[in-house]
Amino acid sequence: MTHDARRYCPLPSPFAMKRGGTLREARVAYETWGELNAARDNAVLILTGLSPSAHAASNADDPAEGWWEAMIGPGKAIDTSRWFVICVNSLGSDKGSTCAASINPATGEPYRLDFPELSLEDVANAAHVAVKSLGIDQLACLIGCSMGGMSALAYMVLHPGSVRAHISVDTAPQAQPFAIAIRSLQREAIRLDPHWKHGQYADDDYPVDGMSIARKLGVITYRSAMEWNGRFARIRLDPEQRDDNPFGLEFEVESYLEGHAQRFVHTFDPNSYLYLSRASDWFDMAEYGNGSVLEGLKRIKLAKAMVIGVSTDILFPLEQQEQIADGLRAAGAAVDFVALNSPQGHDAFLVDIPNYSRAIGGFLGAL
Amino acid sequence: MTHDARRYCPLPSPFAMKRGGTLREARVAYETWGELNAARDNAVLILTGLSPSAHAASNADDPAEGWWEAMIGPGKAIDTSRWFVICVNSLGSDKGSTCAASINPATGEPYRLDFPELSLEDVANAAHVAVKSLGIDQLACLIGCSMGGMSALAYMVLHPGSVRAHISVDTAPQAQPFAIAIRSLQREAIRLDPHWKHGQYADDDYPVDGMSIARKLGVITYRSAMEWNGRFARIRLDPEQRDDNPFGLEFEVESYLEGHAQRFVHTFDPNSYLYLSRASDWFDMAEYGNGSVLEGLKRIKLAKAMVIGVSTDILFPLEQQEQIADGLRAAGAAVDFVALNSPQGHDAFLVDIPNYSRAIGGFLGAL
Numbered sequence: 248m249t250h251d252a253r254r255y256c257p258l259p260s261p262f263a264m265k266r267g268g269t270l271r272e273a274r275v276a277y278e279t280w281g282e283l284n285a286a287r288d289n290a291v292l293i294l295t296g297l298s299p300s301a302h303a304a305s306n307a308d309d310p311a312e313g314w315w316e317a318m319i320g321p322g323k324a325i326d327t328s329r330w331f332v333i334c335v336n337s338l339g340s341d342k343g344s345t346c347a348a349s350i351n352p353a354t355g356e357p358y359r360l361d362f363p364e365l366s367l368e369d370v371a372n373a374a375h376v377a378v379k380s381l382g383i384d385q386l387a388c389l390i391g392c393s394m395g396g397m398s399a400l401a402y403m404v405l406h407p408g409s410v411r412a413h414i415s416v417d418t419a420p421q422a423q424p425f426a427i428a429i430r431s432l433q434r435e436a437i438r439l440d441p442h443w444k445h446g447q448y449a450d451d452d453y454p455v456d457g458m459s460i461a462r463k464l465g466v467i468t469y470r471s472a473m474e475w476n477g478r479f480a481r482i483r484l485d486p487e488q489r490d491d492n493p494f495g496l497e498f499e500v501e502s503y504l505e506g507h508a509q510r511f512v513h514t515f516d517p518n519s520y521l522y523l524s525r526a527s528d529w530f531d532m533a534e535y536g537n538g539s540v541l542e543g544l545k546r547i548k549l550a551k552a553m554v555i556g557v558s559t560d561i562l563f564p565l566e567q568q569e570q571i572a573d574g575l576r577a578a579g580a581a582v583d584f585v586a587l588n589s590p591q592g593h594d595a596f597l598v599d600i601p602n603y604s605r606a607i608g609g610f611l612g613a614l
Numbered sequence: 615m616t617h618d619a620r621r622y623c624p625l626p627s628p629f630a631m632k633r634g635g636t637l638r639e640a641r642v643a644y645e646t647w648g649e650l651n652a653a654r655d656n657a658v659l660i661l662t663g664l665s666p667s668a669h670a671a672s673n674a675d676d677p678a679e680g681w682w683e684a685m686i687g688p689g690k691a692i693d694t695s696r697w698f699v700i701c702v703n704s705l706g707s708d709k710g711s712t713c714a715a716s717i718n719p720a721t722g723e724p725y726r727l728d729f730p731e732l733s734l735e736d737v738a739n740a741a742h743v744a745v746k747s748l749g750i751d752q753l754a755c756l757i758g759c760s761m762g763g764m765s766a767l768a769y770m771v772l773h774p775g776s777v778r779a780h781i782s783v784d785t786a787p788q789a790q791p792f793a794i795a796i797r798s799l800q801r802e803a804i805r806l807d808p809h810w811k812h813g814q815y816a817d818d819d820y821p822v823d824g825m826s827i828a829r830k831l832g833v834i835t836y837r838s839a840m841e842w843n844g845r846f847a848r849i850r851l852d853p854e855q856r857d858d859n860p861f862g863l864e865f866e867v868e869s870y871l872e873g874h875a876q877r878f879v880h881t882f883d884p885n886s887y888l889y890l891s892r893a894s895d896w897f898d899m900a901e902y903g904n905g906s907v908l909e910g911l912k913r914i915k916l917a918k919a920m921v922i923g924v925s926t927d928i929l930f931p932l933e934q935q936e937q938i939a940d941g942l943r944a945a946g947a948a949v950d951f952v953a954l955n956s957p958q959g960h961d962a963f964l965v966d967i968p969n970y971s972r973a974i975g976g977f978l979g980a981l
Contacts, residue, residue, distance in 0.1 A: 360860050421848065422848070423839060423842070423843055423847075423848075424839070424842035424843065424845075424846040424847065424848070424865065424866075424867035425834070425838075425839035425842055425843075427848075427865050427867055427868065428830075428834050428842070428867050428868070428871060429834065431865070431867075431868045431871070432827065432830050432831060432834065432871070434861050435826075435827060435830070436803065436827055438859070438861060439823040439826075439827070441808060456806040459802075459806075460799065460802060460803055460806070460827065463795075463799050463802070464799060464831070467792070467795050467796065467799065471792075472790060472791070472792035472928065472931065475790070475791035475792055475795070476790055476791065476792075478791075479791040480790075480791065481788065481789070481790075481791070481794075481898060481900075492805070493727050493888075494801050494805060494888050494892055497895075498791065498794050498798070498895065499791075500791035500794055500795050500798075501794065501795070501798045504795060504798070504799070521860075521861050525861055528864075528865065531848060533848075561839065561928065564839065
């Protein structure tokens, strides 16, 4: 079963959602790398941030570069010659899993805003179904990046005994008001776009402007001011690259944001974006600890964990990784807390490959 | 001449703008507090951030609370029993000064996007005209807050000998890419609003949504994540305060932003906002120092200065105040550098009155 590209795992039908409602005939997409051993105890599951697909790395059936290409492969930090690596596309994401853009079997039409309220617990439960479907009772390691780090905490608290070791990457045990404010504004930009039409947009009548603003605001909060000082400073575009609009693009940093927005706008379904964004706001480990994040985290029983964060991350500040480390340690795990000074902000896990490789490769190598 | 409310100072006509173009029959609005002494050497000028008017404090003719009420008055940090305090509304702002919403005397219609490109040097030059019109050759102190701090640097570099002492509040010697990115996105939200109509909006067909997004993004960057963790945490609105929209307001922090936006949207002219915002991006003391901020600052000759910044300010980070302090010190001024840990972020100067009063009052008291 090596080198399969995207595969699909059907979910039990009906699939009950945490906040009410059910999905019928739902599925999640996933990809795998490496070989599951006979004991079925070498599986590593990766849960992703809001926008990536399950295509974390290239493979024989899909040689396109994956979103974590530099980290996953034979001899790499997540070594596919030892580990059977699975990446599941989040339930609610439009990269192959059932989402707001999927056909509702009850109506034959896309769900759009009739999709039930999505939580990261639903994302976790759907990923757990996919893992079980591969005959795996316990993961050697569960890795969660950004939003996927919150989904991973949900996975572990909802499925005790399902994970031996955990790597938490640039995430949080609950959404703080700054992150909620940013995401709320991203959603508002989409919802206020007249082409959003309460979710009833079409490909040729699409909330381009709202998605563009949402993406630019995302990129601003995913990176760091420090990185940009070195990278862009006050460099201006060549006059022929500028547009004629008054107040149009003039600085390199404006053009960088524009490029990111243009690449994103049509590659992510706006309604699905809204659902996943809101799910991130709702996530709160304190719900599992009578109002205390620490008590919630203490319910997660693990042998070992590594918690990685970055001092320049304004969306998931380092104090929140420390909270996760403290909670898992209080629960009895041996925890490595890795505080990096990468200049790239929240996105450092996608960019600062040397530091993340060293940390993650070292942790997995010692398992 | 005590207690006058808003007054107007005509600018020379034509008034030449730094980036080209001229204004005819232009003016700036200002207010004053206290009495100018016979020697005309007790004047303190305040240059403001992007959105405030000249009404920095109440007075007999306008008892409404001003935007820096707690700082200005008899016995307060900016003590009007000793100082003759002037606050000038920025050229280009719609609070009484000539701006994009003003009537262009050449056409009899509002300028809108025919207003010439605005720079903070123009703002500084217009304020200088107003000061001279009061018979003041040299200010005892020039105080600049936020954008007004940049205008103040322009004032001093363009008018040597016009200022004896300076207080720099939460500002920067040039716009860095993070601040440019935020402001660019605010402008884009306004420009993409279909009701903006390339500047041709009307009161009853107005870019409400774009202004709302711009303001919310402003408030997010004016405050700090740390403050909001303490203030809002994950507190939710009562069910009856929530709106029915899917993805509508649920968390207290979302309602706080909405309140700020609603109060702002119709009180600031959108085109004028665009002009002042872009002027802030353009400002760069390095232009006065052959590409070096430090060399540019070294051209400002002062006896004394105080430079205040806040560790939680993400828009004008503390390193930028330190740069100002270093430059003014290298130019020969005795400089106090005050690094505060106020949790309120960039807006601390409007909120953390005890710390700002102590610093500013102490500095002015020792003059």
